[in-house]
Amino acid sequence: MNLILLAAQDLLDDHCAVVRDPRRLRHLREVHRANVGDELTLGVVGGKLGRGRLTQLDADEARFEVDRLDQSPPPPLPVHLVLALPRPRMLARSLEHVTALGVKQITLLHTRRVEKSYWQSPELRPEKIHQHLVLGLEQARDTVLPEVNLATRFKPFVEDRLPGLLEHRRGLLAHPGMRDACPRGIDEPTLLVIGPEGGFIPYEVERLLEAGCHGIHLGGRILRVETAVTALLSRLF
């Protein structure tokens, strides 16, 4: 938690913020070992960042005197990430990684090799997803929550939604065995599609290429989804 991320209702007025949830209070005490008088980085969800002085810390709440919230969050990555739904624990970590890296649009996609039971996981409940996004923002000192969409059927996504998404974005399909290596340091709006453990099936690869995605690979090594996602984003942008 490199940032105390405040919801609008945590700001009592322009100069006073209050934190009451047990997770953050515990983190302030146990990790920051914060004392009254300490200065910490604060930010408002969707807004600016700045510094605040801890004026009170007890079992039920922490209060901050807010100095000035005038710094912009770090720039986002120009990418819409389409990720085959990973298994629940991997999903949790991947959401944190990609949020910390600056992804702002995430679509979780069903594909043939995604186990159907994953869609029933409690990790997909909006409040759980929100929790992981917040952890990613707190880590990276960012305030802008990503949007997460669920695409529970492959074909309707590729036929009905993908063409619109690709109108103003370069489409990249990361898949082992594609001809071209992942490009480096591109700076244009991109849609990046990443398959599940075990990969896309050939039918899915064909549909995604037909829809206008360009196939890329990361070399001969097979990586876990969470490693591959970070490696791809870091190399691309």
Add this chain to the structure above:
Amino acid sequence: MNLILLAAQDLLDDHCAVVRDPRRLRHLREVHRANVGDELTLGVVGGKLGRGRLTQLDADEARFEVDRLDQSPPPPLPVHLVLALPRPRMLARSLEHVTALGVKQITLLHTRRVEKSYWQSPELRPEKIHQHLVLGLEQARDTVLPEVNLATRFKPFVEDRLPGLLEHRRGLLAHPGMRDACPRGIDEPTLLVIGPEGGFIPYEVERLLEAGCHGIHLGGRILRVETAVTALLSRLF
């Protein structure tokens, strides 16, 4: 487990391999759902890869008829990674990530902000480290185990060992706030130094720069160690 990694003693002769440990037997049954007759990818620690046909699978062992082990493992990354010792769970995952990515030399370093208790963790026992390296190799279909060294004191490492390591390597110190951005797509022998959660202290940064490391950063976002390691390696190589 995209590869059945065989120790020398698992090869009964040139044509027959046997696997007896419960972890791999369970993986074969539950994840691969392997049946007698299936072809799987095999490789020998430190050696070549090839295919093998499962000829027997019961509670105690799996036997493979080995076709030919004639493929080379994927090329290693030209990097010696010096990583401030992460907390135990992060260490386990980081070892798997970097092994899968192709790192072959790893030094785990003590720094001021590494909690001393981490050095007592069971995760640092040679057999536990070995386990995580094997998981990384199995993931990436590699056979060459990384070497892992422990440097439990910062000053002796920097004064006595670092100069020799930097004789034929470009030294890079990844640290927030350094002037230059992390370079992309370099291809030369490199030593990459990465700090702990919370970073190096200024004294440590000075010593590392003095020793000949060049300071680089990954942008304004603060990343978890495991995310940063993957992001740096993927951008550099």
